[in-house]
Amino acid sequence: MKENLLKKLSTIVRAAVVGACASLALGACAAPDRTGQSGSADNSDVTIGLTYIPNIQFAPVYVADAQGTYNDAGISTTIRHHGSHEGFFTALLAGEEDVVIASGDEAAVAASQGLDIVSIGQYYASYPGTVIVPADSPINTLGDLAGKTVGIPGEHGANYYATRAALQEAGLAESEVTISPIGYTQQAALASGQVDAVVGFTNNDSVQMRLAGLDIREISLDPSSTPLVSASIITTHKWAQEHPEQARAVVSATTQAMNAIAADPQIAIDATKPWDTSLTDEATLTSARAVLTATVPLWIGESGHATGTQDEATWARMISFLESLGELQGRVDPSSVVTNDYVVADANADSSSRS
Incomplete structure (x- = not known):
């Protein structure tokens, strides 16, 4: 062997x-200086940070942007990929980004350092x-x-x-x-x-x-006993409180795109291509399709339908687990780092998945 x-x-x-x-759970890597923006600079503008180079795992953001789902929700988006060695939340806390797709466990650690961090929507339903x-x-x-x-x-x-x-x-x-x-x-x-x-x-x-x-x-790892939260939609309390409708729009439109991709995976490939310029031959496309196939279940979860609703009990267990490892620099109240206040009710969602 x-x-x-x-x-x-x-x-x-x-x-x-x-x-x-x-x-999404790994550190930031070098990315090309490439952003996409629609609309003029006003209160509806939202910059979404993506924590590494362009990749099919960010397809919900690409799809929501390309298909106008963000615009339909009332926001004009700029997509920003992080640069080499850039911290997960550096641009967010500096006001250069409004929202970032980042791992929930990293968000909890950042919050323990006294940083203004809150998760407003689920990106991956399982770890x-x-x-x-x-x-x-x-x-x-x-x-x-x-x-x-x-x-x-x-x-x-x-x-x-x-x-x-x-x-x-x-x-x-x-x-x-x-x-x-x-x-x-x-x-x-x-x-x-x-x-x-x-x-x-x-x-x-x-x-x-x-x-x-x-x-x-x-x-x-047994999902029922793994006290960790992966990719989430993260922002600051300040931004969410000052821009509640934009926060809801980001969660809602991104979640809609997840369900759209589950129904028609090709739209993810099409929307990712302008960002990931390596998708030019059958080998790279085969890789992207394989990653997409493995990622869709993470978006839609066991119910088969993404809602954006976060499992607050899992967040609480994660914080206790990270504290037991000595990873937290200070006490963290779970209710201060995760909220479902910006999740739009979904009549098609499995209510049992809601916290």
């Missing part, structure tokens, strides 16, 4: 150039973190990680939180596993046998590895 994986290594390294930055192992690995359960080496980008951020959640679910202490910071080289590290497992994301790392020819398995 190891020899076969090594033969794939050159392919994997090429894929990693794209894959390293291709998850995409997963443990990835070679197909012939003796690791079959999270408990089997005992005594093994697990590769993660670094001991910080979403991958690290997912790793700690996996260990907690397995009933393992961190001392029972070797956590190896390997940067964004999960594919190469797993292929070469440098690590026994990696923690990645179902709609990115797993997809890219399979496309590169790796024979892998995923050991999923």
